[in-house]
Amino acid sequence: MAALFDPIRLRSLDIPNRVWVAPMCTYSAAAEGPDTGVATDWHFAHLAARASGGAGLVMVEATAVSPEGRISPHDLGLWNERQQNALARVAGFIRDQGAVPAIQLAHAGRKASVDVPWRGGAPVPEADGGWTPVGPSPVAFDEGHAVPAELTPEGVRRVVGDFAAAAERALAAGFEVAEVHGAHGYLIHSFLSPAANRRADAYGGTPENRMRLALEATDAVREVWPADLPVFFRVSATDWLTENPDDPRDGWTGDDTLRLAKELQARGVDLLDVSSGGVVPDARIPAEPGYQVPFAARVREQTGLATGAVGLVTDPRQAEDIVASGRADAVLLARELLRDPYWPHEAALELGAQPRWPRQYGYAVGAGRRAISARR
Helix, strand or coil: CCHHHCCEEECCEEECCCEEECCCCCCCCECCCCCECCCCHHHHHHHHHHHHCCCCEEEEEEEECCHHHCCCCCCCECCCHHHHHHHHHHHHHHHHCCCEEEEEEECCHHHCCECCHHHCCCECCHHHCCCCCEECCCCCCCCCCCCCEECCHHHHHHHHHHHHHHHHHHHHHCCCEEEEEECCCCHHHHHHCCCCCCCCCCCCCCHHHHCHHHHHHHHHHHHHCCCCCCEEEEEECCCCCCCCCCCCCCCCCHHHHHHHHHHHHHCCCCEEEEECCCCCCCCCCCCCCCCCHHHHHHHHHHHCCEEEEECCCCCHHHHHHHHHCCCCCEEEECHHHHHCCCHHHHHHHHHCCCCCCCHHHHHHHHHHHHHHHHHC
């Protein structure tokens, strides 16, 4: 039996395999009116295909906990009942396919209010439906981007409350895993990283202070999430700044990630979803197959916390080796599952495991394979 297709239990939740759908923004919700941030037929079809494709866990894309927490005006949101009800349909279908419905709760911070990527992703001015982004310090993400409004302590407390309220809505919608998005330069990551955080109060300066928002938001989610269901946290394990001797900027490091992982583990986080980068636009990232796996492996080895590996994992035997060798407990696939939502079924066949076809497909697929074998 392939390790990739062994089930894994986190708290009371049994996840049928270790091939999971990474959260991938599709920027396809309405940008204004009563349907702002509401999941559409597009989101249902997109996520339903990956659930019937055999993934063990399907995570909904970064879902904003407040209107100003969206990356673009077209992001999903979870700050009202209309949004909750639309996502309940998605969660229900994922669960009916035998997969686990998960959702990533997010706040875009200083990278908010930009256009969709296929139109260039430029900042959207307020006159065109944009808004002033917020961040730990008045430092713009990039040239041409708005200088964010520095969050006051009261504003930070409001963000923490927004995460808790969104988690309650996610639970009511039927999701079984909540992930706190603390990566890719968005709000929580920007507080973690000295490349973006220049504060001198309780949320800036020392690593302990810079971690405060991440831990408070996680505590808030864990408090409202059932004790028998898991909470994940996505981290950028490094900003890829200190690794570059030609770059004088200070950034978040692998050692910082280990420190954070231990704190999150003590607060009831069940898995660290390990990515990297995103806090500055020009970091030199050595992207190659499995380039982020060593970060997941290091956290798992040194803390015992379960980890998910992500980033250019494309081949079934590569994915199998990551899990079987103990470098991560699961792999989260993104672009590969956009290209082929049935990758998990095909990987199972290649690795000698049993595909978990939907019953509507399974009898036909099985009959077809028996006919092919008989002709041989």
